[in-house]
Amino acid sequence: MTDEPKTLTRERIAVGDMWRYADDARSLPAAVPPKTLPSEPLVPQPGQQTLAVGQRVTRPDSRNHGLGRTKYIDDLAFPGMLFAKFKRAGIASARIMRIDTSAAEAMPGVMAVLTGNEIPVNSFGPTFQDQPVLADPIVRHAGDGVAAVAAVTEQIAAEAVEKITVDYEPLPAVFDPLEAMRDDAYKIHAPNSNIYASKVVRRGDVDKGFAQSDQIFEGRFTTQMVEHVPLEPHAAIAEWDANGRLTVWATIGRITLARADLARTLKLPMNRVRLIGTFVGGNFGGKNEISQEPALALLSKKAGRPVKGVFTRNDEFISSTTRHPFIMEYKTGVTKDGRILARSVRLILDGGAYCSWSATTLGKACILASGPYKIDNVHSEAHVIYTNKTMTGAMRGFGAPQVCFAYESHMDDIAKALGIDPLEIRLRNVFDEGTSSPTGQVLHSVVVRESLRNAADRFGWETRS
Amino acid sequence: MTDVTITVNGSVRSASVPPETTLLKLLRDVFQLTGTKLGCDVGDCGACTVLVDGMAVNACLMLAAQADGRQVLTIEGLAMKDRLHPLQKVFEESGALQCGFCGPGMLLSAKALLDDNPDPSSHDIRDALAGNLCRCTGYSKIVEAVQDAARAMRDPRTEDTRQLEMHGHD
Numbered sequence: 001m002t003d004e005p006k007t008l009t010r011e012r013i014a015v016g017d018m019w020r021y022a023d024d025a026r027s028l029p030a031a032v033p034p035k036t037l038p039s040e041p042l043v044p045q046p047g048q049q050t051l052a053v054g055q056r057v058t059r060p061d062s063r064n065h066g067l068g069r070t071k072y073i074d075d076l077a078f079p080g081m082l083f084a085k086f087k088r089a090g091i092a093s094a095r096i097m098r099i100d101t102s103a104a105e106a107m108p109g110v111m112a113v114l115t116g117n118e119i120p121v122n123s124f125g126p127t128f129q130d131q132p133v134l135a136d137p138i139v140r141h142a143g144d145g146v147a148a149v150a151a152v153t154e155q156i157a158a159e160a161v162e163k164i165t166v167d168y169e170p171l172p173a174v175f176d177p178l179e180a181m182r183d184d185a186y187k188i189h190a191p192n193s194n195i196y197a198s199k200v201v202r203r204g205d206v207d208k209g210f211a212q213s214d215q216i217f218e219g220r221f222t223t224q225m226v227e228h229v230p231l232e233p234h235a236a237i238a239e240w241d242a243n244g245r246l247t248v249w250a251t252i253g254r255i256t257l258a259r260a261d262l263a264r265t266l267k268l269p270m271n272r273v274r275l276i277g278t279f280v281g282g283n284f285g286g287k288n289e290i291s292q293e294p295a296l297a298l299l300s301k302k303a304g305r306p307v308k309g310v311f312t313r314n315d316e317f318i319s320s321t322t323r324h325p326f327i328m329e330y331k332t333g334v335t336k337d338g339r340i341l342a343r344s345v346r347l348i349l350d351g352g353a354y355c356s357w358s359a360t361t362l363g364k365a366c367i368l369a370s371g372p373y374k375i376d377n378v379h380s381e382a383h384v385i386y387t388n389k390t391m392t393g394a395m396r397g398f399g400a401p402q403v404c405f406a407y408e409s410h411m412d413d414i415a416k417a418l419g420i421d422p423l424e425i426r427l428r429n430v431f432d433e434g435t436s437s438p439t440g441q442v443l444h445s446v447v448v449r450e451s452l453r454n455a456a457d458r459f460g461w462e463t464r465s
Numbered sequence: 466m467t468d469v470t471i472t473v474n475g476s477v478r479s480a481s482v483p484p485e486t487t488l489l490k491l492l493r494d495v496f497q498l499t500g501t502k503l504g505c506d507v508g509d510c511g512a513c514t515v516l517v518d519g520m521a522v523n524a525c526l527m528l529a530a531q532a533d534g535r536q537v538l539t540i541e542g543l544a545m546k547d548r549l550h551p552l553q554k555v556f557e558e559s560g561a562l563q564c565g566f567c568g569p570g571m572l573l574s575a576k577a578l579l580d581d582n583p584d585p586s587s588h589d590i591r592d593a594l595a596g597n598l599c600r601c602t603g604y605s606k607i608v609e610a611v612q613d614a615a616r617a618m619r620d621p622r623t624e625d626t627r628q629l630e631m632h633g634h635d
Binding site: 059064066068071074233 | 498499502503504505510512540543544549554557558562565568572598600
C-alpha cells in the first residue's frame with residue numbers, strides 16, 4: 001500500500017479549476033430557512049401580530065443570485081444551438097410589398113430565415129388577437145418584426161438581418177391618440193375603429209352634483225410612455241424536436257397563457273408544446289405574453305436545431321410593451337369647506353399599435369380614477385386608442401399610477417384654491433371602513449385615514465418649512 | 466484570431482478568439498462563466514461588471530485582448546474557500562437581491578469600492594454603484610447592504626457573531 005489517497009480530495013480536483021471558489025461555496029450552510037409556520041391554518045385577528053408581518057425574511061433564491069449561479073435563459077446553451085436576430089420594420093405604417101431574404105440565406109452560417117407568411121396563425125394577444133408574430137403585410141409600428149434569422153453565431157445572424165431588403169409602400173400614420181379618435185382618422189386595424197376598448201363607471205348624478213357645488217375645478221393631466229427596462233432582456237430558447245414536439249424555455253411570467261398562445265400561433269395541439277418558465281431577470285409586467293417565441297420555434301423547426309433569441313436593448317425599447325401614456329381630464333365640484341360632491345373623469349389611453357393588456361389597464365384605471373374619496377356622484381369614462389407607436393401593455397399597477405398622479409395633483413390644486421391644508425382636504429374626503437367604492441364594492445380594512453396621519457407625523461407635516 | 470491568456474479567479478486560462486471578442490464574450494461563451502451578465506451591451510447597465518486588476522470595468526466594453534496578462538475576478542470567484550464574501554452574505558440577508566440579474570455586477574462594483582475605501586459614506590456607495598442599474602430594489606437596500614458589509618469587514622468579530630446568528634441555530 002502506498003500513502004497515495006484513494007479518493008480525489010477537494011484540493012486535487014480544485015487545482016487549476018475555474019470553479020474552485022464557487023464549488024467550495026456549495027458546502028456552505030443553506031440560506032436561512034423561513035420561520036416554521038404552524039400546521040393549523042392561522043386566522044389573524046385585527047391588530048394581532050402574525051408570524052409573517054414584521055418578520056425579516058430572506059429570499060430563498062438569493063444565495064444562487066449572489067454566487068452568480070442562477071441560470072437565466074442567456075446562461076443556458078444546448079449542443080448545436082443557433083442564435084436568432086430580428087429585422088425590425090423601422091417605419092411606423094406601411095404595407096410590405098416584397099421581402100428579399102436571398103442574400104441572407106446565402107450567407108455561410110445562416111441556417112434558417114423566417115417571414116410572416118410562414119407563420120401558421122400570425123396573430124396573438126391576451127385580449128384581442130391583433131398582434132402579428134412578424135408583420136405581414138401591414139406594418140403598424142417601427143418596432144414590428146418583419147423577418148427573423150437563425151445562424152451559428154449572433155454576429156452572423158446580425159449581419160444576415162442587415163442583408164434582408166424590404167420594399168415598403170408607406171401608409172398614412174397617426175401618432176396622437178386624440179387625432180386617432182376622430183372618425184376621419186386613418187384606421188390602423190381597418191375596418192375597425194381606432195377606439196378599441198372603452199369603459200364607463202357611473203354613480204349618482206354628476207350633473208346634479210355639479211349644480212349643488214359651490215365651486216367647480218377642472219384639470220388636465222398627462223403622463224408619458226415608460227419602458228419596463230428589465231435588466232435581463234426578453235430571452236427564449238426553442239427546440240422543435242424530430243418527433244414534432246416543441247420545448248420552449250422562456251422568461252415569461254404567465255406560462256400557461258404563453259403555452260396556449262404558442263399552440264394557437266403554431267397550430268399545434270397543446271400537448272405538443274412544453275413551456276419551461278425559467279428565472280426571470282425582471283418582469284414588471286413586460287414579460288406577461290409571448291413575443292419572439294413562435295418565430296424561434298419555427299426557426300428551430302426549419303433548422304432542426306435549438307434556437308436562442310435574446311432581445312438587444314434596442315429591441316427591448318422599440319418592440320416590447322410599455323406603460324400607457326394617459327391624457328386625463330378631471331372636473332370636480334366641491335363645497336366651500338372642501339367636500340367633494342361630484343367628479344367626472346375622462347381618460348384617453350394611448351394604446352400603441354396592439355392591444356396586449358390594454359383592456360385590463362383601461363378597466364383598472366377607470367375604476368380607480370376618482371381616487372380613494374367618498375363621492376356620491378361620479379362619472380368616469382376611459383377609452384384606449386390605437387396609434388402607430390410601440391404597443392403598450394401591462395406594467396406595475398395596470399393604469400393605477402397614472403390616475404393616482406392625476407387625482408392627487410387635482411386635489412392639491414383644489415386645496416390651494418380653497419385655502420385648505422392639502423392633508424386636511426384629504427381627511428375630509430377619504431374612504432372609511434365600509435365605504436362603497438364608485439363601482440359599489442364595499443371596502444374593508446380601510447386604513448387610509450390612519451395611514452395619512454401616520455405619514456404626516458413621521459415626516460413632520462405640521463413643522464414643515 | 467488573437468491569443469489571450471488571463472488569470473480568472475486565480476486560474477490561468479487561455480483562448481484563441483476573434484479580435485473583436487469582448488471580455489464579456491470570452492468569459493461567458495468561451496470560459497462558461499455565465500455569472501457575469503449581458504444587460505445592454507453598450508456599457509450603460511453594469512450587469513457585466515468584473516474586476517480587472519482590482520478595478521471595476523464593464524466587460525462588454527473591454528476587448529478580451531485588452532485583458533491579456535491581467536487578473537480578472539468574476540462573481541464565481543468572490544466566495545471564500547469556506548464562506549461567502551461578506552458582501553454576498555449581507556446582500557442575501559437584507560433583500561438586496563431580488564431578480565438577481567444586476568447582483569453579480571453590483572457585488573463586484575461594491576467589492577472594488579470596499580477594497581479601496583473600507584469606510585464609505587452613503588454618498589461614496591451611491592457614487593461607486595452609479596454605473597450599476599437595478600430595476601427591482603430601488604437601491605436603498607443595496608446601499609444599506611454595502612454599509613453593513615463594510616462594517617462587518619472592518620470588525621471580524623462582528624462578522625463571526627453574525628455567522629453564528631444566521632447559521633448557528635439549526
